[in-house]
Amino acid sequence: xxxxxxxxxxxxxxxxxxxxxxxxxxxxxxxxxxxxxxxxxxxxxxxxxxxxxxxxxxxxxxxxxxxxxxxxxxxxxxxxxxxxxxxxxxxxxxxxxxxxxxxxxxxxxxxxxxxxxxxxxxxxxxxxxxxxxxxxxxxxxxxxxxxxxxxxxxxxxxxxxxxxxxxxxxxxxxxxxxxxxxxxxxxxxxxxxxxxxxxxxxxxxxxxxxxxxxxxxxxxxxxxxxxxxxxxxxxxxxxxxxxxxxxxxxxxxxxxxxxxxxxxxxxxxxxxxxxxxxxxxxxxxxxxxxxxxx
Numbered sequence: 331x332x333x334x335x336x337x338x339x340x341x342x343x344x345x346x347x348x349x350x351x352x353x354x355x356x357x358x359x360x361x362x363x364x365x366x367x368x369x370x371x372x373x374x375x376x377x378x379x380x381x382x383x384x385x386x387x388x389x390x391x392x393x394x395x396x397x398x399x400x401x402x403x404x405x406x407x408x409x410x411x412x413x414x415x416x417x418x419x420x421x422x423x424x425x426x427x428x429x430x431x432x433x434x435x436x437x438x439x440x441x442x443x444x445x446x447x448x449x450x451x452x453x454x455x456x457x458x459x460x461x462x463x464x465x466x467x468x469x470x471x472x473x474x475x476x477x478x479x480x481x482x483x484x485x486x487x488x489x490x491x492x493x494x495x496x497x498x499x500x501x502x503x504x505x506x507x508x509x510x511x512x513x514x515x516x517x518x519x520x521x522x523x524x525x526x527x528x529x530x531x532x533x534x535x536x537x538x539x540x541x542x543x544x545x546x547x548x549x550x551x552x553x554x555x556x557x558x559x560x561x562x563x564x565x566x567x568x569x570x571x572x573x574x575x576x577x578x579x580x581x582x583x584x585x586x587x588x589x590x591x592x593x594x595x596x597x598x599x600x601x602x603x604x605x606x607x608x609x610x611x612x613x614x615x616x617x618x619x620x621x622x623x624x
Contacts, residue, residue, distance in 0.1 A: 334473060335385035335402050337480035338363070338427040344484055353430065356483055358493035360432035367425040369418035374614055376413050376579050377463070380432045381504050382406040383476055387426030391416045393463055394566025400465035403473055407509040409516045410527045410564060411534060412463060413575035429476070433501055433513065441502055442517040452511040464509055472503040522560040525550040529557070529569070537576050538600040543569050578614045581607070582622055592619040 332340070342348050342365060350365045360380075369387065377391070388401040393414040400406060420426050468476070479496045482488040505513050515523035529550040533541065546569055547557035561569050577599040584595040596607035596619075611619045 331477060333385075333402075334383075334477055334480065335427055337477055338385040338429075339424075341480055341483055342427070357486065357489045358479075358483065358497060360434060361479070361483075361493075361497065362430040362432075364428040364430060365425050366418060367420060369420050369426055370416070372415050372417040373616075374413065374575070374579065375416045376411050376575070377406075377408050377416075378411050378430070378432075379408050380430055381500065382408060383429040383431065385427040385429070386424055387418065387420050387428075389416055389418045389426070391463065396463075396566070398463055398465050403468045404465050405468060405472070405476075405504070406463060406465055407504055407507075407512045408463060409512040409523060410530050411576075412565065413567075413572060413579065414463070429479075431497065431500060433504075437498060437501060438513060438517050441498065441505055442514060445502075445505060450506065452505070452514045466508050469503075469507065472500070472507060475499045475503050522552075523564060525552055526557070526560050526564045529561070530564075530572070533569075533573050533576050537573065537580060538598060540600070541573060574610065575614065577601070578611055581611065581619070582615065585619055586622055595619070 341363065342350070347354065347363065347365060350363075351367065353362050353364045355362050366387075372390075372392070382400075383405045384401055384403070386402055388399065391398050391400075391414050393412060398406075418426055475496065478492075479500060482492045482496055501513075504510060512523070515521045516527055518524055529546040532546060532549045543554055543558065547554045550557050550560075552560065558569065561572070565572050581595040581599045581601075584590040584598060585592065590598070592608070593604050596604045599607075601607040608619055611617075615622065
């Protein structure tokens with residue numbers, strides 16, 4: 331059988347995606363195909379929650395003081411949206427190719443319940459530390475599952491008939507893999523990870539509101555000190571630092587993708603001072619808000 335990277339390239343050939351620079355949803359809802367011919371220098375990104383699979387090229391991500399590298403046939407399990415810095419490198423004149431797979435909460439809870447009924451224990455499920463992002467080399471079973479997914483995506487009929495079951499298989503492989511504890515903790519509403527995730531969802535939905543650490547701690551049903559400590563374990567930064575990055579990344583999208591004026595974008599993400607917004611934007615992205623307009 332072809333390699334995973336070769337199957338991704340075949341998919342791009344099949345659907346005319348060889349000029350794609352970025353990400354596009356496939357015919358399977360929640361499964362996104364990524365392609366980049368140039369890569370990028372180190373710059374801020376927000377990794378959305380889910381499973382990220384690489385087929386070609388390499389990426390280096392920096393979160394806190396922890397650099398993480400991943401490449402062909404590696405995957406990441408991202409439990410919550412993570413602001414980080416990323417640099418991406420094509421290799422041998424070939425583009426970066428990968429998949430980003432959303433993990434639907436109903437599917438996750440069903441699989442976790444079934445695994446626990448079968449007495450499966452995630453190796454690190456009981457631990458409350460080590461929440462950072464880790465690259466995992468695919469076991470043969472995970473690799474074969476991803477290959478079958480890419481083969482199915484070549485056919486509209488296969489996609490329709492097999493897509494949901496193949497997606498469930500990949501989430502199952504991730505749950506039973508070395509980083510499966512991340513998804514187990516996310517599924518358990520009483521875990522610190524799940525409580526922090528609930529507060530983070532509030533940030534992403536209500537970033538323009540006057541959120542305080544007190545409000546967020548209440549959302550997580552934790553004391554302020556416990557919430558602050560747990561939040562740092564998950565993201566390697568404070569809640570307010572994280573919220574600032576959420577606002578700045580959203581503002582960049584508004585300016586670049588929606589053509590909003592700098593002043594409007596600043597106000598829409600919760601800044602009352604445009605000058606403060608511009609200073610923090612430049613510090614974060616190493617460019618002025620106007621400089622990111624193509």
